[in-house]
Amino acid sequence: MRGHLILRVVSKLLIPFLLLFALYVQFHGDFGPGGGFQAGVIVAAAFVLYALIFGLRATQKIIPPALLEVAVPLGVLIYAGVGVLTWSLGGNFLDYGMLDSHDPSHGQHLGILLVEAGVLMTVSSTMLLIFYTFAGRGR
Amino acid sequence: MEFLINLILLLFLSAVTVAIIGVRNLFAVVVLGGAYSFLMATLLIAMDAVDVGMTEAAVGAGVSTVLLLSALHLTKTDESPARHSNVLPIALSVLTGLILVYGTWDLPRYGDSENPMNTYVGAEYLERSIPETTVPNVVTSVLASYRGYDTLGETVVIFTAGIGVLMLLKGRRRREDEDGEEGRRS
Numbered sequence: 001m002r003g004h005l006i007l008r009v010v011s012k013l014l015i016p017f018l019l020l021f022a023l024y025v026q027f028h029g030d031f032g033p034g035g036g037f038q039a040g041v042i043v044a045a046a047f048v049l050y051a052l053i054f055g056l057r058a059t060q061k062i063i064p065p066a067l068l069e070v071a072v073p074l075g076v077l078i079y080a081g082v083g084v085l086t087w088s089l090g091g092n093f094l095d096y097g098m099l100d101s102h103d104p105s106h107g108q109h110l111g112i113l114l115v116e117a118g119v120l121m122t123v124s125s126t127m128l129l130i131f132y133t134f135a136g137r138g139r
Numbered sequence: 140m141e142f143l144i145n146l147i148l149l150l151f152l153s154a155v156t157v158a159i160i161g162v163r164n165l166f167a168v169v170v171l172g173g174a175y176s177f178l179m180a181t182l183l184i185a186m187d188a189v190d191v192g193m194t195e196a197a198v199g200a201g202v203s204t205v206l207l208l209s210a211l212h213l214t215k216t217d218e219s220p221a222r223h224s225n226v227l228p229i230a231l232s233v234l235t236g237l238i239l240v241y242g243t244w245d246l247p248r249y250g251d252s253e254n255p256m257n258t259y260v261g262a263e264y265l266e267r268s269i270p271e272t273t274v275p276n277v278v279t280s281v282l283a284s285y286r287g288y289d290t291l292g293e294t295v296v297i298f299t300a301g302i303g304v305l306m307l308l309k310g311r312r313r314r315e316d317e318d319g320e321e322g323r324r325s
Binding site for chain 1: 189190192193194197198201202205206209210212213271272273274275276278279280282283284287288290291293294295297298300301302304305308309
């Protein structure tokens with residue numbers, strides 16, 4: 001896209017703030033509204049915006065589809081892996097209290113953080129992958 | 140005041156819905172769908188469901204609009220005229236709507252402290268979340284900790300959706316340009 005100077009400049013200004021906001025939504029999910037699902041969608045939206053302005057090929061150079069194909073199952077594995085970890089520490093499946101032997105509430109925080117990271121990974125990469133697949137067919 | 144805001148938002152929602160039914164240009168329908176989602180998100184925030192409102196704004200208005208637009212890119216932008224009479228589908232929709240309205244008569248009043256939501260397990264979560272998990276946002280502690288199984292299931296659903304789209308769309312493309320990409324790779 002050669003023209004559209006205003007769109008290019010504005011989106012370049014917007015995208016860093018979009019990603020920062022996604023991180024805020026992700027890590028502030030314990031205290032305010034938000035979490036892995038919302039943050040994941042915002043991350044995907046930032047890259048979709050980039051793809052709409054600068055083209056699909058430029059976006060796929062930054063995040064290749066092969067990377068996304070790994071990240072989609074990896075997020076689910078992180079989530080389920082936390083469950084297996086709490087199992088192996090002697091608790092129930094996804095019993096985060098086991099993650100910290102001194103203070104179960106710390107374990108809860110850690111568990112929620114890890115699980116939300118898994119959700120973020122799966123949601124953002126799935127959304128982006130679906131967009132890649134749809135947009136790539138139109139060429 | 141809150142009643143007035145809700146009323147205006149609901150009126151806007153029904154206006155957008157009627158417009159979606161009437162407009163035949165699919166591009167306009169997708170944009171109106173995004174407007175519907177934003178109105179819905181505002182309504183959810185007015186009902187104090189901030190987490191749900193945020194998701195609606197991000198997923199409904201953001202990503203699904205983009206996905207529908209990129210799907211539209213692959214088809215025509217105008218809806219083809221109906222081949223059959225509209226009477227039966229309209230009658231069926233109106234009947235379903237009436238049944239749903241009839242169903243709302245049995246719903247507990249919105250915001251009532253005697254709601255099942257406020258009397259059974261919901262109150263338990265509110266009482267125990269802070270001492271047990273020290274997470275101030277109860278929505279997060281319910282979503283990720285108390286109902287961790289459900290959220291794992293939801294993540295797997297998204298994972299499955301991604302795999303489904305890949306299997307349906309990516310595989311066919313590979314067969315189409317067999318001499319191109321695939322030929323070079325082997």
